[in-house]
Each structure stands twice: as C-alpha cells, then as structure tokens.
Amino acid sequence: MQNFKDRWEIKKNWQLIFPALGIIGLLLSGYLLANKILNNPESFTDSYTLLILAKILLTLAIAVFFLWVTLKIFEKLEQKWKVTYRWELIAIFIAFAITGSTSAKISDPVLSILGLTRETTLSYIYWPLRIILIFPIYQVLLVIVGWLFGQFSFFWEFEKKMLSRLGFARFFES
Incomplete structure (x- = not known):
C-alpha cells in the first residue's frame, strides 16, 4: 500500500x-x-x-x-497541467467525467421545459440546440465540481483559458 x-x-x-x-x-x-x-x-x-x-x-x-x-x-x-501531486490528476479526471455526464443529463429536461423534445422537434434543430445548451451548463458545473474536488484553481484557470480562446477574453481582464 x-x-x-x-x-x-x-x-x-x-x-x-x-x-x-x-x-x-x-x-x-x-x-x-x-x-x-x-x-x-x-x-x-x-x-x-x-x-x-x-x-x-x-x-x-x-x-x-x-x-x-x-x-x-x-x-x-x-x-x-503542472499539478502539484499525481493524485490530483485522478480528481481532475473524475471532475471532468461528472461534469460532462451531468451537463448532458441536465440539458434534456431543460429543453423539455422549453417545449422542445426529441419527439416534437426536428432532429436537426433539437441536437444543435441541445449542444448549445450543454456548453454553458458545462462551464458552470466544471468550476463547481472542480471546487468540490478541491481543484478550483485548476478549473478556474482552465475555464479562463478555454473561454479566452473562444473570444471571451475581455471578461477576464482586470
């Protein structure tokens, strides 16, 4: 051991x-x-x-x-990723897994509340909308789950870097 x-x-x-x-x-x-x-x-x-x-x-x-x-x-x-300890890699991977699964699960009921279901919406409208909805849910959940796993600073830096690459850099300027 x-x-x-x-x-x-x-x-x-x-x-x-x-x-x-x-x-x-x-x-x-x-x-x-x-x-x-x-x-x-x-x-x-x-x-x-x-x-x-x-x-x-x-x-x-x-x-x-x-x-x-x-x-x-x-x-x-x-x-x-330059983590301090190797066990932190496991925590980071688990946080990514939980966040991805949870954001995908949450997006379906949210679309249903909006009246958009797989059965009533054309698939070429439903799936792009679901993917667009998953993105902000994922961003918020990633920081929350990262914090729960003691990796807030890693995920906050990860978020800032990813959102900056998508053109949202001005929101992180101090």
Whole structure:
C-alpha cells in the first residue's frame, strides 16, 4: 500500500478517495459496456451462470483497458497541467467525467421545459440546440465540481483559458 501511496504522491489517507472513486468509475464503465455488449441473454439460455461469468470477465477486461489508456493519458497530462501531486490528476479526471455526464443529463429536461423534445422537434434543430445548451451548463458545473474536488484553481484557470480562446477574453481582464 505504501508503494501505491508513494507512486501517486498521497500524503494523507483521505486522498485515497480519488483512486478509489477512479477504480469504481472504471469498473462501472466496464460493467455498463459489458452489459450492452452481452445484452442478448438468448445466446446464454443454457447457462445463466455462464452469462454472469462472461459479463464479469468482459467488465474486468474493459476496465483494465480503460485503466491502461487512462494511465497513458496521465503521463502526457502530468507535464502539461503542472499539478502539484499525481493524485490530483485522478480528481481532475473524475471532475471532468461528472461534469460532462451531468451537463448532458441536465440539458434534456431543460429543453423539455422549453417545449422542445426529441419527439416534437426536428432532429436537426433539437441536437444543435441541445449542444448549445450543454456548453454553458458545462462551464458552470466544471468550476463547481472542480471546487468540490478541491481543484478550483485548476478549473478556474482552465475555464479562463478555454473561454479566452473562444473570444471571451475581455471578461477576464482586470
């Protein structure tokens, strides 16, 4: 355990929450994908146990693949983002994941309140409007979730940089 703490520069035990949440997220993502891939139980009618075993194995394989990809990305971003501790990368990734998922989930009910649903609105109008709506929701949520994960300064700088690139630099001039 000490080797793990040293590798991720974890100084206090509460910081272990971020690797734990990361592993839970990887396993959940692996399970959801495995469940989609193996959603045809008729092919496993002989043995329900075989279906469960296949889902477990596929879940683990997908989670390990996602872990491998994530660690490769960490190597590149650790230098670029200049974080103080390596465990902060996990917190930042989790904040990005939560923010993206939440902003996408929130945009649908907001459009429904405005009377625009998938069923009543043409898709070439509905989807661009939804994407346009997701953008400001994402920006606000990113700073809030980043703050909840103790990474407010990183996400505030990230926001200012991104919005400046989109032409909103004058709002951040002091």
